[in-house]
Amino acid sequence: MRMRGISVAFQGVPVLTDVDLTLYPGEVHSLMGENGAGKSSLVKVLAGVYARDAGTVEIDGETARIRSVADAQRAGIAAVHQDLGLCPNLTIGENVMLGNEPRGRWGIDWRRTHAVASATLAELGLEDLDSRRPLSSLSPAAQRLVGVARAMVAQPRVLVLDEPTSSLDVGEVAKLFGVVRRLREKGVAIVFVSHFLDQVYAISDRITILRDGRRVGEYLPDDLDPAELISTMFGKDIVGLQAISSQRKAHRREPTGPPVYRAAGVGRRGTIAPTNLELYPGEIVGLAGLRGSGRTELALLLGAAESRDSGQIVVAGRSTTFSSPRVALRQRVALLSDEGHDGGVVAELTVRENLLLPLQALRGWTRPLSRHEQQSVVTTYLESFSITPPDPDLKAKFLSGGNKRKLALAALLATRPRVLILDEPTMGADVASRVEILRHLAQAATEGVAVVFISSELEDVVRVSDRIVVLKDRRKIGELSNGPALSADTVIEMIAADGRELD
Template sequence: MTRPPDGPSPLLLDMRDIQKRFAGIPALADASLCVRSGEVHALIGQNGAGKSTLIKVLTGYHRKDAGQVLFEGEPFEVHSPHQAQVNGISTIYQEINLVPLRSVTENICLGREQRRYGLLDWNAMHAEAERLLSRFAIGIDVRRPLGEFNTATQQMVAIARAIGFSARLVIMDEPTSSLDEREVGVLFSVIHQLKAEGVSVIFVSHKLDELYEVCDQVTIMRDGRTVRTAAMKEIGKLELVAAMLGRDVAAVEGHATAFGERDRSRIADVMFSARGLGAGQAVRNVSFDLRRGEIAGFAGLLGAGRTETARLVFGADRPSSGQMTMEGAAYHPDRPADAIAAGMGFCTEDRKGEGIVPEMTVAENLTLALLPKISRNGVLDDSRQREIVERFIRELGIKCSGPNQKVRELSGGNQQKVLLARWLAMNPKLLILDEPTRGIDVGAKGEIQRLIRRLADQGLGVLMISSELEEVIEGADRIFVLRDGVSVTELEAEAANEEKVLTAMAHGTSASSGATT
């Protein structure tokens, strides 16, 4: 492993030769991470590479088996994330760890409440919350419950809370996964501001382009080990991917566009049609068609109405206007069960909140929607379940110790495969995929993308929602751009490029486009 070069900034964090085993199986094997003061340091690797375990050792969630941690030149060992926070290390997790029923102020000031004459000083705390959020150019009513705001705003509140603890090191785990382009720009401005103030940031992300925009150094992990540390300006994107995967650079060229070649001959007749869908302000006028064997992509900024439209299609919410047809017949789902009966499946964007059941096994998660079909008189047919589960583990390449492993122990990519398998086991005709590769490493992302193409080649209609423009442009056969709850533009894949899609997302128009409404 190469060490960061000597420079004027002293080492803030020095983790050396960290080891950690679970049930005798090594999760970390001589992992190291060095971060200088005022440095933005990327920590990358495939899911399961050891990034999360290393961070959890640092923040007191796990105790290391061997190795040394120095923070500000002194031995450092804490026994809880709160203790780490009090000592200057704050972590912002991908799954926002706040209290939605409490106010924004309470979430930001939790653990460092201000008092006056023994009573909570709400005026002072409201002012403090507003001051911290103003750094993100966010002006919201800090007295309102956090749960009333969208995910992006909640993410900003989490960052404001970390900054409020006067952190000297802020760990950001996939911080842009729920942010639109403008909000990402605001976040990066705040990161640069923190850097100028001497605060260090460990930036965990699978979006490689972001690393080059905001990070100074990168540490790459693979199989629980640190395999390389380098300056971002000295390492190319293909080198990053090759180091993460343990392959030669030549072997990973073209890896980013993993969907494969389009075969338009496989696309058949219209399977699903929506006209004038509306539901409050979130969805006001959306129209689109989906054909058999086609991947239709929904593009749009955060708040454009993409997920809300998908929920209407799947019966999770009811439309207030518009019509839908499925295979030529009127389609009026009152609940998801109606959509499932019509041949639909829905992989939600919130994989951990609405998708997997963490404490259940792979087998239980995979067959959750299938239980009525593999049970007789209320008794589960174990052999039938085992047959189905083993088939999908094999066909989708789900990496697990076996059907009885807890799904929470799997990497993000393999959890997503379990969700896909759950719906594929139902033999659907139409599959809705909301952010199918969010928070998944580059290797698993390629596997998921190739699987989506293969499913379409087999005649499945796929409606794919993604905030990654490259994924939509490379993967979709047609792209529907939504803006403020309205479908404003339809683009054929051959005519689509980033400029056209971005223009439609921002202004509702695109050169050489065919609007659907």
């Protein structure tokens, strides 16, 4: 299959320009590029989700008319998008066969439906999944495998996997890759979209790199080492992370004076044990722990997105009762949560409206921002965060994941918070967006903001934090002061230690 000269624009803003892509049977072809490079847009053109403004698609040398998802399916193209679109209220088999149920004289033949679903699962090595079991009983990783099975019911020749491993752990990724290798052996052409370099090198036969909506080149993995790949993706060597680490080391100092935020015994039954935490101006405190350790739960309590049933919160020396994030924002405590699927933005609002929303909420709706104030905020933060495309009237839903994260952080910083609580602010972001986000986080601390930082990337937590609070089994098990001897391995060893050792 060949895509030639593919171009797409949203509201006049180009997202793809003259892009080519060639797929071969029995190959895994990875699409690489920073957020906003056009990866997801290209595969959505291929899958019939987006209409192309220019270009052609050829299958076996013949021009294919792909203007809808149905056209793509008839051409033998199936896709598993980031949003799986599964129905948790149905069984596994019903999800696998959705839209393809065998029918008899009296309607859907449920016995045959589950038989075909079970056979499809078995072909992918997933025979341990009972087709009559509720989908809601499965882990997110297992549900993603069900999504792959549903795509394979029609025996497609091309399978698109858009960020299939974004929320999976190492074991779950290995199981998914086992399924991918089975499909490759059957001659399926697989398009793999990911920002995880190690995974791309583990599974890919060929790599195409996009940058700013254009194709940079096509490469064999053995011909391109990771450093060259990163340099090709961004058009320059990435030294930003090292610079941020150096800046934080130069800034680090022992906190003086009273804390700007103090949580004493803050907890919620069944969610997080009572926890003590003090935040000082200009300090970054990392929360580290495995998934389910209580990191997010603690952040939601600190930012008033969840109500606590124990403890006291003191802000700037005054005991406070937060009833909602909006009330917390009035005391300059801002929360960016990992909850939801839109990167902390309101997808249907424009970039401009998202940037102004927290600031206007803080000001109050009876005191609207003047046109001059609005323009100043929008111009300043669009430029300083390098949000692309730099169109303030573009709906946020058209931004890449990394640009959504940058937009959400910019909107909170526009309120000039004194406490900033960030839960996975770089989740789904490419290297360039990650550098940009961490740079602004470090700059905020330099300007006196107290920052709580949560990330699954332990190296980033160690890189930017002054102190690291370690959680395990939904309770705080200790604190580590950052310094030259501290590494991600130190944190991991602390998490792995048993209770007696910690005591």
